[in-house]
Amino acid sequence: MDANAKPYSRQVGRTIAALLALVLAFVGYVWLEKRVDAANDARHRAFMLADELRQSSDDLTRMARTYVVTGDARYREAFDDIVAIRDGRLPRPARYGQIYWDLVLGGRVARTEVHGPAVPLMDLLREAGLTAEEFQALARAKGESDALAQLEQQAMALVQGAAPGDGSTRERARGMLHDEGYHRLKAAIMGPIDAVYQSMDARTHAAVETAARHALWGRLVVVALAALVVLLVLRTRRTLRALLGGPASELHARIGRLGRGDFELPPLPENTPPESVLARLNRTGEQLRQLATQQRRAQAQLKLAAGVFTHAREGIMITDAQGLIVDVNEAFLRLTGYRRDELLGRSPRLLDSGHHEPAFFDAMWEHLRRDGQWHGEVHDRAKDGSVFVVLETISAVRDEQGEITHYVTLMNDITRLKEQEQRLAHIAHYDALTGLPNRVLLGDRLKQAMAQAPRRGQVVAVAYLDLDGFKAVNDLHGHEAGDRLLVALASRLQQTLREGDTLARLGGDEFVVVLPDLADTNASQPLVGRLLRAAAQPLPVGELNLQVSASVGVTHYPQAEDVDADQLLRQADQAMYEAKVAGKNRVVVFDADQDRALRGHSATVESLRQALVGNEFVLHYQPKVHMGSGQVVGVEALIRWRHPQRGLLAPGQFLPAVDDHPVECEIGEWVIRSALAQLAAWTDAGLSLSVSVNISARHLQQLDFIEHVAQALQRHPQLHPNQLVLEVLETSALEDMVGVSRTMAEGARRGLRFSLDDFGTGYSSLTYLRRLPVAELKIDQSFVRDMLDDPDDLSILHGVIGLADAFHREVVAEGVESEEHGAVLLQLGCTLGQGYGIARPMPADQLLPWVQHWEPPAAWRHQALLRREDLHLLRAKVEFGAWMRSLELYLLGRRELAPALDVQETWAQSWLRATAGDDALGGTPFLQRHARLLLLAHEALQLRAVAPQGLAPEALEALQAAHLRVLELLQAQLRAREVAASRWL
Numbered sequence: 001m002d003a004n005a006k007p008y009s010r011q012v013g014r015t016i017a018a019l020l021a022l023v024l025a026f027v028g029y030v031w032l033e034k035r036v037d038a039a040n041d042a043r044h045r046a047f048m049l050a051d052e053l054r055q056s057s058d059d060l061t062r063m064a065r066t067y068v069v070t071g072d073a074r075y076r077e078a079f080d081d082i083v084a085i086r087d088g089r090l091p092r093p094a095r096y097g098q099i100y101w102d103l104v105l106g107g108r109v110a111r112t113e114v115h116g117p118a119v120p121l122m123d124l125l126r127e128a129g130l131t132a133e134e135f136q137a138l139a140r141a142k143g144e145s146d147a148l149a150q151l152e153q154q155a156m157a158l159v160q161g162a163a164p165g166d167g168s169t170r171e172r173a174r175g176m177l178h179d180e181g182y183h184r185l186k187a188a189i190m191g192p193i194d195a196v197y198q199s200m201d202a203r204t205h206a207a208v209e210t211a212a213r214h215a216l217w218g219r220l221v222v223v224a225l226a227a228l229v230v231l232l233v234l235r236t237r238r239t240l241r242a243l244l245g246g247p248a249s250e251l252h253a254r255i256g257r258l259g260r261g262d263f264e265l266p267p268l269p270e271n272t273p274p275e276s277v278l279a280r281l282n283r284t285g286e287q288l289r290q291l292a293t294q295q296r297r298a299q300a301q302l303k304l305a306a307g308v309f310t311h312a313r314e315g316i317m318i319t320d321a322q323g324l325i326v327d328v329n330e331a332f333l334r335l336t337g338y339r340r341d342e343l344l345g346r347s348p349r350l351l352d353s354g355h356h357e358p359a360f361f362d363a364m365w366e367h368l369r370r371d372g373q374w375h376g377e378v379h380d381r382a383k384d385g386s387v388f389v390v391l392e393t394i395s396a397v398r399d400e401q402g403e404i405t406h407y408v409t410l411m412n413d414i415t416r417l418k419e420q421e422q423r424l425a426h427i428a429h430y431d432a433l434t435g436l437p438n439r440v441l442l443g444d445r446l447k448q449a450m451a452q453a454p455r456r457g458q459v460v461a462v463a464y465l466d467l468d469g470f471k472a473v474n475d476l477h478g479h480e481a482g483d484r485l486l487v488a489l490a491s492r493l494q495q496t497l498r499e500g501d502t503l504a505r506l507g508g509d510e511f512v513v514v515l516p517d518l519a520d521t522n523a524s525q526p527l528v529g530r531l532l533r534a535a536a537q538p539l540p541v542g543e544l545n546l547q548v549s550a551s552v553g554v555t556h557y558p559q560a561e562d563v564d565a566d567q568l569l570r571q572a573d574q575a576m577y578e579a580k581v582a583g584k585n586r587v588v589v590f591d592a593d594q595d596r597a598l599r600g601h602s603a604t605v606e607s608l609r610q611a612l613v614g615n616e617f618v619l620h621y622q623p624k625v626h627m628g629s630g631q632v633v634g635v636e637a638l639i640r641w642r643h644p645q646r647g648l649l650a651p652g653q654f655l656p657a658v659d660d661h662p663v664e665c666e667i668g669e670w671v672i673r674s675a676l677a678q679l680a681a682w683t684d685a686g687l688s689l690s691v692s693v694n695i696s697a698r699h700l701q702q703l704d705f706i707e708h709v710a711q712a713l714q715r716h717p718q719l720h721p722n723q724l725v726l727e728v729l730e731t732s733a734l735e736d737m738v739g740v741s742r743t744m745a746e747g748a749r750r751g752l753r754f755s756l757d758d759f760g761t762g763y764s765s766l767t768y769l770r771r772l773p774v775a776e777l778k779i780d781q782s783f784v785r786d787m788l789d790d791p792d793d794l795s796i797l798h799g800v801i802g803l804a805d806a807f808h809r810e811v812v813a814e815g816v817e818s819e820e821h822g823a824v825l826l827q828l829g830c831t832l833g834q835g836y837g838i839a840r841p842m843p844a845d846q847l848l849p850w851v852q853h854w855e856p857p858a859a860w861r862h863q864a865l866l867r868r869e870d871l872h873l874l875r876a877k878v879e880f881g882a883w884m885r886s887l888e889l890y891l892l893g894r895r896e897l898a899p900a901l902d903v904q905e906t907w908a909q910s911w912l913r914a915t916a917g918d919d920a921l922g923g924t925p926f927l928q929r930h931a932r933l934l935l936l937a938h939e940a941l942q943l944r945a946v947a948p949q950g951l952a953p954e955a956l957e958a959l960q961a962a963h964l965r966v967l968e969l970l971q972a973q974l975r976a977r978e979v980a981a982s983r984w985l
Contacts, residue, residue: 015232022225028218046128046200054193056086057145064152068159068173076156088120134199137192144188246278254281315411321404337383353387355379372396388415431505434490442504446565449516450557460516460557461524464572467509468549468584484541496530521556528587549585551576604657616642619674620841624834627822630856634690637675638841660698668699673712678844680716692725706746721751729757744773777804781815791878801829819857826863877970884963891944933962
């Protein structure tokens with residue numbers, strides 16, 4: 001360091017040290033001032049948080065009372081939101097003081113501005129610098145507020161559960177929110193808060209005054225240090241003048257001359273120190289003069305090097321300030337095809353391709369004048385008329401005065417890049433096979449059509465086409481023929497459309513048509529009809545003549561409910577699927593009402609899922625008995641729903657809603673678990689029986705079905721697996737014979753028993769019965785219920801019982817509704833029964849008393865089995881009874897057509913063949929009584945012809961008496977055969 005600079009450096013050091021001390025003192029002073037602010041902020045925050053506890057209690061009171069008066073659910077939801085904010089379960093609003101009006105007028109809390117995560121109010125109070133006594137007081141107030149909130153929730157619950165128009169309940173709820181107990185609770189909240197207010201006010205006021213005194217001392221220190229800094233600066237100035245070697249004005253003047261490029265500085269006085277700043281500045285001026293000489297030489301070289309632009313690969317064009325071309329390079333000439341002399345002196349508009357609007361160039365020149373540069377894409381036209389695309393950069397060149405003298409334009413040819421970009425854009429928006437718009441472009445055009453339709457008062461139709469039989473073309477002739485068919489069909493469909501319509505291919509054999517500008521929904525019918533007919537016409541594909549058809553789904557926009565483009569496509573797709581199901585080669589229009597019903601179905605499914613979570617289901621049990629001995633061999637578990645509003649619901653009122661839905665499996669698993677738990681309880685009580693559970697097709701087809709059942713059984717070690725009977729609908733078993741058979745086989749290996757429910761309704765086959773490992777067949781109740789009136793049902797019953805016997809299966813008859821049903825079933829050989837004639841489904845706690853007191857009818861205990869060759873007598877009896885009932889209905893005016901009298905030949909001939917040669921039991925007595933019955937029937941029919949409203953009671957009584965006399969002979973013959981059968985057995 002120079003000797004002359006040392007005193008100055010020391011002086012500067014002392015000045016800087018003093019300045020640093022001043023800065024530190026000032027920082028300390030600012031810190032003290034901030035302590036004052038912090039104390040005020042802490043005071044304000046503590047008061048705000050304590051006031052928030054008070055205000056939240058008041059807000060809850062307003063919401064509860066408003067809800068009780070108005071019944072508006074928004075106030076109950078707002079009540080829950082305030083509690084959630086205070087307890088830290090919802091984010092806190094930025095301005096809690098406005099929350100009441102935000103919630104009431106602005107909607108839910110989620111719409112208000114939040115400033116951080118959700119934090120409980122008590123946590124904020126704990127961190128607010130309160131004393132332990134203050135915090136405990138506020139905690140007591142918070143507890144009282146929570147108790148008051150529970151009372152308010154109870155009042156709101158009364159109103160929510162009250163029936164419409166129930167004024168007494170609403171008045172009781174209002175009383176809960178205004179009685180003396182309510183006001184005592186309110187006072188218990190406000191008292192601690194007021195005490196905390198007073199405590200905080202005294203404590204925080206003292207803290208603020210202490211911080212203010214400290215800040216005053218800091219201010220005095222800053223003033224003292226500032227005075228010291230001023231003195232040191234003055235001394236530093238004198239030291240600096242000595243270092244410069246002269247006045248600062250002289251130094252400034254010489255620096256100014258150097259700045260203007262005048263490097264010839266005047267000489268200094270002789271007494272100027274050689275190492276002073278002025279002396280060194282003079283020596284620097286000499287050096288700069290030498291550098292200026294060198295720069296002039298360099299500029300000459302740069303001008304010479306400027307000619308290199310001629311060989312640049314980018315096209316370069318130089319224009320004057322008026323925009324006329326003054327020079328171009330070789331690359332520019334190759335790009336445009338012009339000669340140099342054809343361009344010089346002309347405007348660049350010579351290259352205008354007409355692609356850009358005049359506003360484009362106006363904006364370009366405005367940008368150039370403002371910023372001095374422009375960059376962008378330009379479509380230009382070459383001399384031969386071809387259009388090329390360049391990426392241009394135009395820069396303004398200014399002189400020393402800042403005036404624009406020239407413009408330099410650099411051009412990069414990007415024509416090939418733009419063509420490639422267009423090809424990629426085409427690939428992104430058009431189908432590669434047919435050239436039709438793809439899903440992306442379809443979405444854009446559909447949205448445009450939807451946006452224009454309301455403004456124009458018109459309708460947009462969307463048609464979703466799926467080809468019928470296209471897979472067969474691919475399988476038979478190959479995918480190449482299928483692709484060619486799609487191309488030809490796309491061209492044909494395009495020809496049937498209007499100019500503004502859009503035909504798009506979504507992939508495979510699926511197409512979508514957008515039909516805008518329709519007057520109404522009916523206007524789309526002829527257009528869609530043309531599409532359907534065009535798709536169904538034969539198409540020549542090479543040497544082949546191929547033909548397919550189309551299933552078309554149509555939907556329209558606007559609709560009653562607001563929908564977007566994706567929803568329209570889904571609606572059309574859904575309608576297309578319905579066209580497929582309805583038989584293909586047809587058009588189905590989307591039904592919005594049906595769709596809303598489906599959405600309602602989804603709501604029902606969700607309510608059932610919630611009912612399962614809320615334990616709203618219960619099982620009732622219907623006994624299954626041995627009708628001959630009276631032994632209760634098992635029960636069938638039947639689900640019921642204890643609906644909160646509708647009461648106890650039968651399965652037919654809710655299970656169809658979850659048919660083939662995952663919730664169906666969840667309910668099925670609950671039934672199995674609940675039934676096994678109840679069966680275990682009965683077993684522990686000494687009741688030994690089995691329990692039957694109905695299994696849906698979807699549940700049975702779950703891969704882990706048997707494993708779940710086994711796990712449920714493991715929870716009850718006192719049960720044997722064969723005590724659980726899994727009932728499978730015959731129609732469900734036939735849907736997936738292989739899978740169901742495999743599942744049943746696995747269950748049988750684990751000891752489970754399977755029953756084929758509703759047997760006879762699923763087109764039963766001996767092959768199916770042989771392949772399914774079921775232990776039990778349950779005859780559908782429709783056959784059992786009508787067997788006393790319908791001989792065909794009686795024959796079906798006899799056949800099913802015979803099948804069960806041949807395949808060594810137990811058979812159970814459902815629908816045993818009377819003593820006579822049970823007697824006939826025993827005659828046919830079916831001993832197990834279930835139905836209302838035995839017992840209705842009952843709660844679990846009623847079954848054990850019922851079993852202890854159950855006795856079968858006496859006739860069942862003595863009922864014998866008919867021999868196979870005597871079954872025709874039972875059929876004759878049923879036919880006879882059916883004929884008589886139809887005759888009575890006709891005579892009473894309850895049936896339009898009279899039964900034919902010769903129908904009796906069927907059962908009469910059977911009777912005579914069965915009793916031939918035995919006049920004591922049949923033969924002559926039967927023919928006499930039969931003839932008497934026919935005579936009375938003929939007379940009754942004649943009377944009925946003249947009395948359309950019905951037969952006289954006395955005539956009908958005579959006919960019924962004749963019928964009973966014939967029936968007595970038939971019954972006697974059956975009893976004789978039963979006795980014979982018992983002896984034979």
